[in-house]
Amino acid sequence: xxxxxxxxxxxxxxxxxxxxxxxxxxxxxxxxxxxxxxxxxxxxxxxxxxxxxxxxxxxxxxxxxxxxxxxxxxxxxxxxxxxxxxxxxxxxxxxxxxxxxxxxxxxxxxxxxxxxxxxxxxxxxxxxxxxxxxxxxxxxxxxxxxxxxxxxxxxxxxxxxxxxxxxxxxxxxxxxxxxxxxxxxxxxxxxxxxxxxxxxxxxxxxxxxxxxxxxxxxxxxxxxxxxxxxxxxxxxxxxxxxxxxxxxxxxxxxxxxxxxxxxxxxxxxx
Numbered sequence: 618x619x620x621x622x623x624x625x626x627x628x629x630x631x632x633x634x635x636x637x638x639x640x641x642x643x644x645x646x647x648x649x650x651x652x653x654x655x656x657x658x659x660x661x662x663x664x665x666x667x668x669x670x671x672x673x674x675x676x677x678x679x680x681x682x683x684x685x686x687x688x689x690x691x692x693x694x695x696x697x698x699x700x701x702x703x704x705x706x707x708x709x710x711x712x713x714x715x716x717x718x719x720x721x722x723x724x725x726x727x728x729x730x731x732x733x734x735x736x737x738x739x740x741x742x743x744x745x746x747x748x749x750x751x752x753x754x755x756x757x758x759x760x761x762x763x764x765x766x767x768x769x770x771x772x773x774x775x776x777x778x779x780x781x782x783x784x785x786x787x788x789x790x791x792x793x794x795x796x797x798x799x800x801x802x803x804x805x806x807x808x809x810x811x812x813x814x815x816x817x818x819x820x821x822x823x824x825x826x827x828x829x830x831x832x833x834x835x836x837x838x839x840x841x842x843x844x845x846x847x848x849x850x851x852x853x854x855x856x857x858x859x860x861x862x863x864x865x866x867x868x869x870x871x872x873x874x875x876x877x878x879x880x881x882x883x884x885x886x887x
Contacts (some may be wrong), residue, residue: 678846749867
C-alpha cells in the first residue's frame with residue numbers, strides 16, 4: 618500500500634514538473650518541435666537588462682529499428698530596457714507557399730509587456746489575414762492560504778524527498794566559452810527505477826546546463842530522456858544592448874484586434 622501511494626505521488630510530481638518547468642519563452646511548435654527561448658536563472662527584473670539573442674533548438678529521437686527523427690527550430694529573443702519581451706520563432710518544417718510560389722518558413726511572433734500586462738501576437742508569411750491580436754493579461758490574484766499538512770502528507774513528502782535524493786546525482790563540468798561568454802557547466806541525472814512507471818529497466822533523465830557567470834543566462838541546455846529523445850537549446854548569438862524599438866510592434870500593414878480571451882475578438886483597434 619505504501620509503495621503504491623509513493624508511486625502515485627511520484628507520478629503526479631513528475632507530470633506536474635513537466636508542466637511548471639516550461640519556460641514562458643518556450644513556444645509550442647505546431648510541427649512537433651518545442652522551441653526554447655532564452656532561459657535565465659533567477660529571472661530578469663521587470664525593467665533593465667536588455668538583450669538580443671538567437672537560440673537554436675534541435676531534437677533527435679532514435680527509434681528501436683535504428684531510424685531517427687530530427688527537428689530544428691530557431692528562436693530570436695529580444696528584451697528592451699522597459700522589460701518588453703519579443704519572441705520570434707522560425708519553423709522551417711512549417712513551410713508555406715508565398716505569393717511568388719516559393720516555400721517560406723512560418724514565423725510566430727509574440728510581444729509580452731510585464732509592466733503593462735499586455736501581450737501581442739502575430740505571424741509572418743502566414744497565408745491568412747494579416748492580423749495582430751492584442752491581449753490584456755488578468756491581474757494576479759493572491760494565492761489562497763494552503764491548509765496545514767496532515768501527518769500522512771508530511772510522511773509522504775519526506776519519502777518523496779528521500780526517493781529523489783537517492784535517485785539523483787549531480788556533477789560539475791568545469792568552464793568553457795560559448796558565443797564569447799564564460800560559462801559554468803553542471804549535469805544532473807535522475808534515474809527512474811525499474812517498475813516505478815511501468816518500465817522494465819531503469820530510465821535515466823539527463824539535464825545539462827551551461828550558464829553565463831555574469832548574467833545567469835543559460836547558453837546551452839541539453840535534456841536527454843529515453844522516451845522523448847535528446848533536445849539541445851543553444852544560444853548562438855547574444856548582444857547585451859537595447860534592440861530596435863520597432864521590433865515590439867506589429868508591421869504597419871497588420872490590423873490590430875483586441876481579444877477578450879484567446880479565441881474571441883473584442884473589437885478592431887485599428
